[in-house]
Amino acid sequence: MSGWIGRARAFVTDDNLDLYLLALVGLVFTVLGITGLSDVTTLASAVLALLAILAFSQIKSRKLTQRINGARSGAVALRGEFPPDLIDRRASASDILLIGLTMTRTVQGMRTDLPTVLKTGGRVRVLVLDPTDERLMVIADRHRAHSQGVEHLRARIRATLDDLTSVRERHGGRLEIRVLSTIPSAGFNCLDVRKPNGVVCVQHYEFHPEGEAAPIMVLSKDDAPWYQRFAAEAERLWESGADWPAKV
Template sequence: MLDEGDGVTVWERLRQDLAARRNLDVYATVVVALGTSILAAFDIAPTSKIMSAILAVLAVLAFSTLATRSAVDEMARGGRDAGVRFRTDFPGDLETRRETSSDVYIIGVSLSRALETSYQEFEQNLQRGAKLRILLTDPEADDAAVSTQNKPTRPRPDEIRGEIRQSLRLLARLQADTSGRLEVRTTTSALKFGMNFVDASKPNALLCIQLYAFRQSGESRPIFALTLADGAWFECYRQQAEHLWAESSVVDLTAAPV
């Protein structure tokens, strides 16, 4: 029997389509075309009747083509505004979202640049009672874990460890200055991505993911944003973030890092 290459015969596919009422216009067109051909070959029906049947077949094909084109156009329009879209940089409103959020969770190897540029933002968040969670790579982790984030300058593992310790010192100062709801943990796992998780428990929750690359020029990318509307992908990364947090080590911010 004829096989379509996926283990399903033509007759089985025909049976499935008819049972599900799929592609009925195509099958009707095939039947009419075959019947018309037989009638014409044996001169059974007059030419006028055969021409009428051919026109009917053409009309069905034209309608089917229009329906398919409309469906494709609709998918194209929806694709511009839906689904996960890769980016080369973080969303422009990310800083504003963090500034106004009451619940922020950030993951990164050292987060040295983020802490330097957003220190005042984090300070204001903590002073107004917001919760801030920071997860860094443990400075005592192995070289593979420390070096997982691509950087244009390709720093040595010991240099990155120095950045992590400096970040921990900044975070200790931040906690001392604000006495806010700041929680810091470190992980020895090699992080596969950096993350900004904003408004985690709200309907407008936002996940910004930066996938870490290897020997890539410029910043690690791609970067993409996820919301609750992204369903399983949002939940996938949310769970990874929470598992990392649950299995990491609490940092005592009252003790200055070595």
């Protein structure tokens, strides 16, 4: 007896109950119509009832889809490499915030695009480690997988700063340079954050990585709330930096 009760309860609570009823009612009235046991008025009423059941099924299906989409929002894909279109997106952006340990590779890759961004009125901000902070240089060098010494790290940062300073002197524009007295937890490429098509690319600074530090996350405004959270963290890091060269 308990087995029948369990099966009945499972049938009643089944998510597909409306579809079972739709199929059953449709089959019954199809047979009645074929055999002539039901008149046109009754069949018309039955059709309306079937449409109502179908509409209810569609509403339930849409709600389920919305719940699934809601559960997916906030889930961010983790990557092992930078997206292939990141360089092109930087070149076409008008508001750029770059944060990293040395940013040597990024700045060298922007040598052609950077003057164009500045000449068209774009704003570029770059934040790297302070090469004059001896303790910071020692800690940062220990964090790297293949250390080549503190002086090598310092030279890379100074090369980045020198390149940026030279670009600013030659081309002018809104190029701001700052240095950081702490090691950030991640590197940031924040591009047109306030625009609908903005992107925030975040690279976690993995301890002693074998290759490219990972994971790497590419966030758009659809990736709420993490898009706003990481963009806000990048802004806080920028605000904590000091102008380079130091203003006297």
